[in-house]
Every structure is written in structure tokens, then in C-alpha cells.
Amino acid sequence: MSTWPMIRRALPSERSAVAETVATAFAEDPGWAYIFGEEYERLASLFVAALFDLRVDSQNVWVTDDLAAVAMWDAPGKSDAASEDAETVWARYHVIAGENAFGRLAIYRDAVSAASPQELHWYLGVLATHPDRQREGLATAVLAPILQEADRLGIACCLETSTAENRRFYERRGFTQATEIILPGGPPTWWLHRAPTHVASASPTD
Secondary structure, rough: OOOOOEEEEEEEEHHHHHHHHHHHHHHOOOHOOOOOOOHHHHHHHHHHHHHHHHHHHOEEEEEEEEOOOOEEEEEOOOOHHOHHHHHHHHHHHHHOOHHHHHHHHHHHHHHHHHHHOOOOOOEEEEEEEHHHOOOHHHHHHHHHHHHHHHHHHHHEEEEEEOOOHHHHHHHOOOOOOOEOOOOOOOOOOOEEEEOOOOOOOOOOOO
């Protein structure tokens, strides 16, 4: 008999394990292949660790208790780039990645930013399930806390994806508005928007 997985916020000490799960899950992702080129094995875990460092203190990294699935979010009105530590984190990654890989990341981030709406929204930067644990409902479970919070407050959720399979997964979970992201030299990529299922009667900033 299956049981719904336990979902919680990640701990700082789980950085390496989270990075391994995400890097393994995205090994065949065309968007990440664009960012890392032939250096996926060297850079992917380090990149995920940087994303983790920028989000874990704000408690916006959600995991299954066994770390088989991970969701990393930016809260409405904020982004990893707005963190006080962001400049240091990305400067450190820049040195490790080198000019070519970091330049591709910058192009990717600029293209995503251009598609991002001005409205307040939760941004799903990472959703990953370890390949050995896919199709167990873990991704759906780890999304649930923020989707429920967004619905409670009447706030949209957004993300980008570069695979049709992922797009279908998200459409089944309410991400039905798609906008093409222009990624020079990159794969077809879409910005997906999920309207809240409940419109709050008061502003979420009140």
C-alpha cells in the first residue's frame, strides 16, 4: 500500500544530496545541455549548489524526506539575484565555470527574464525527481505546499521548461498559459503560467 511522501523544507546540511538529485534528474534536459555544453558533469552539481545556497535560508527549497524530489522557488517579488549573497555566490560560480559556460547561463537567464511577467508570482526555478524514483507522485507532492499557498493568497506561479513532456506534466497541474522564450541557439523553451484557483480578497502584501 503506497503512502503520500513526507514533504518538508530542506536543511542547509543537505546541500550536496540535493545537488546530486537535481543534477542527476536534469542530465537529459535540453535547456541544461544548452547552459553547460560539454561540461555538464563538471558543472551541474556546482550550479545546483549555488541555487540551493540562494534559496535555502529563505526556506524556499522543498524536498521529500528522502531527498528524492526537490522543488526550489523564488518568493513573489524576489529572486535569487536579489539575495544579499547573490553577487558572491555567482562570482564564485563564474570563476569555476569559466567565461563560456557562464556566458551561456547569462544568455539563458536574460531570455527567461524577458518572458517573466511584472505581476507578483511564485517562480519555480527547479523541480526534480531522481530518475530511479520517477512516476511515484513525488514531483506532484513536493509542489503542493507552494501551489496551495499561492492559491490561498491568489498569486500566480510560473516556470520555464525546454521539453514537451515536462510542459504536459505542468499543464495537468494548472500551468496552462504558455509563452515561447526566445533562446538564441537554444532548444524550444516555454514560460508557463498558472493562475491561482482562488483570488484573494485582499492584497498578499497587506
